[in-house]
Amino acid sequence: MSNIPSHLKYTETHEWVHADEDGNALIGITDHAQAALGDLVFVELPAVGDEISQGDPVAVVESVKAASDIYTPVSGRIIAVNEDLDADPAIINSDPYNDGWLFEIELIDTEELEGLKDAEAYEETLED
Amino acid sequence: MSQHTPLYDAHLAAGARMVDFGGWEMPINYGSQIEEHNKVRQAAGMFDVSHMTVVDIRGAHARIFLSYLLSNDIAKLKAPGRAFYSCMLNERGGVIDDLITYFLDETFFRVVVNAATHDKDMEWISSQARAFDVVVEERPELAMIAVQGPEARRAVLTLLPEKYAALAGELKPFSAGQFGEMFIARTGYTGEDGFEISLPAGAATALWDQLLAAGVVPCGLGARDTLRLEAGMNLYGQDMDESVTPLESGLGWTVAMKDERVFVGKDALLKQKEQGAEQKLVGLVLQDRGVLRPGQRVVTEAGEGVTTSGSFSPTLQKAIAFARVPKDATQTCQVDIRGKLLNCTIVQPPFARNGMVCEGII
Numbered sequence: 001m002s003n004i005p006s007h008l009k010y011t012e013t014h015e016w017v018h019a020d021e022d023g024n025a026l027i028g029i030t031d032h033a034q035a036a037l038g039d040l041v042f043v044e045l046p047a048v049g050d051e052i053s054q055g056d057p058v059a060v061v062e063s064v065k066a067a068s069d070i071y072t073p074v075s076g077r078i079i080a081v082n083e084d085l086d087a088d089p090a091i092i093n094s095d096p097y098n099d100g101w102l103f104e105i106e107l108i109d110t111e112e113l114e115g116l117k118d119a120e121a122y123e124e125t126l127e128d
Numbered sequence: 129m130s131q132h133t134p135l136y137d138a139h140l141a142a143g144a145r146m147v148d149f150g151g152w153e154m155p156i157n158y159g160s161q162i163e164e165h166n167k168v169r170q171a172a173g174m175f176d177v178s179h180m181t182v183v184d185i186r187g188a189h190a191r192i193f194l195s196y197l198l199s200n201d202i203a204k205l206k207a208p209g210r211a212f213y214s215c216m217l218n219e220r221g222g223v224i225d226d227l228i229t230y231f232l233d234e235t236f237f238r239v240v241v242n243a244a245t246h247d248k249d250m251e252w253i254s255s256q257a258r259a260f261d262v263v264v265e266e267r268p269e270l271a272m273i274a275v276q277g278p279e280a281r282r283a284v285l286t287l288l289p290e291k292y293a294a295l296a297g298e299l300k301p302f303s304a305g306q307f308g309e310m311f312i313a314r315t316g317y318t319g320e321d322g323f324e325i326s327l328p329a330g331a332a333t334a335l336w337d338q339l340l341a342a343g344v345v346p347c348g349l350g351a352r353d354t355l356r357l358e359a360g361m362n363l364y365g366q367d368m369d370e371s372v373t374p375l376e377s378g379l380g381w382t383v384a385m386k387d388e389r390v391f392v393g394k395d396a397l398l399k400q401k402e403q404g405a406e407q408k409l410v411g412l413v414l415q416d417r418g419v420l421r422p423g424q425r426v427v428t429e430a431g432e433g434v435t436t437s438g439s440f441s442p443t444l445q446k447a448i449a450f451a452r453v454p455k456d457a458t459q460t461c462q463v464d465i466r467g468k469l470l471n472c473t474i475v476q477p478p479f480a481r482n483g484m485v486c487e488g489i490i
Contacts, residue, residue, distance in 0.1 A: 038145075039160050039162040042419045042447075062418075064354060093160075
């Protein structure tokens with residue numbers, strides 16, 4: 001069974017969001033997503049400063065098997081990207097919810113968070 | 129309806145992630161494709177290839193039938209037990225499938241063709257066989273396990289009864305023999321030493337479990353694909369199909385057409401050879417960061433081409449690909465990945481074999 005921490009928000013496209021009290025959010029891909037993709041070998045991240053809108057394809061993760069677009073679950077401005085992934089994309093496989101984060105966004109509209117799935121609702125989408 | 133091999137339960141027990149492959153539910157990996165890949169380059173791994181089609185050709189005309197059917201010359205197989213790689217062509221020289229043929233005795237040859245092309249292959253072989261005194265018999269009751277890697281042969285030999293182990297240990301590359309219920313061939317699709325073992329379906333799980341206990345690691349179709357790509361081996365349906373000839377697919381070496389022998393597709397190939405094939409299949413090594421995939425646009429000084437296979441190479445730690453490009457393309461090119469043109473070197477595959485990167489590749 002895949003690991004779905006209860007303190008995060010999720011999308012149907014298998015991204016997770018961790019919003020903090022300052023109005024910033026970390027984005028990554030779920031344990032289910034990393035397992036389905038297999039060994040990750042390349043990550044293309046957005047540039048710091050990019051303005052992005054909810055649902056935009058803003059990053060690409062590639063495994064030995066396939067390339068997969070990452071859609072931003074929330075709108076805002078990129079304030080940081082995980083540069084460690086350049087040298088070792090497999091961090092996403094080993095630790096998708098912590099060291100394997102992809103990018104950090106300064107949120108424009110915290111209400112977008114309300115529209116995301118909680119852990120239980122995300123788990124239901126995996127059961128189909 | 130997807131089909132299961134006799135090892136289906138063994139795959140699930142080993143934690144396999146299963147995918148559909150040509151109508152068969154097969155393991156893509158058992159966790160980490162890269163670890164599986166590296167095991168085969170460095171130690172020993174095993175693959176369930178029971179989905180592949182084993183066809184026995186028996187009868188007085190077996191050799192002359194195959195002489196007509198195959199682009200490679202069956203006359204090269206002189207000693208019983210010898211095998212070779214060949215294409216099977218249509219009249220236009222297009223590749224119907226690639227296959228391994230084993231010479232067992234003058235009235236008995238065995239061919240192994242791809243699973244995804246099973247129906248059209250069987251139809252083609254049967255229709256071509258009508259003019260010859262041969263019996264074409266499929267052997268679906270056989271399972272097949274490929275054991276590959278520098279330690280693969282030793283792992284298999286220690287499991288065999290003594291009387292067979294010595295003989296099987298003497299098999300040369302591209303040779304095979306029947307040892308009790310096991311048909312053992314020193315062939316493979318990884319660029320490593322090893323065996324491909326055909327045996328009755330009912331005996332497959334026992335052999336699989338014994339190999340597992342001997343430390344041979346189960347490997348999925350994912351690792352099989354990156355291993356064969358590194359080893360410079362074509363995948364049917366991706367790197368060649370009925371729309372291209374072996375001469376446009378890096379497979380000129382599998383075509384024997386210097387002498388009088390008549391075979392299906394020869395006239396078309398002779399004509400193409402005389403005029404010169406317009407395209408060729410080459411290897412690419414990506415020098416920028418990214419991953420090469422099938423179907424990407426290739427830009428060369430001689431014109432455009434397309435990648436046919438591509439992935440990340442665990443041995444090179446770079447992306448590699450096969451690409452069909454204009455015949456005059458050399459040295460370097462660019463590949464269009466999501467709208468960006470990234471730099472590649474053009475090389476002659478194989479990229480890696482026997483645990484090492486091949487000379488001149490990086």
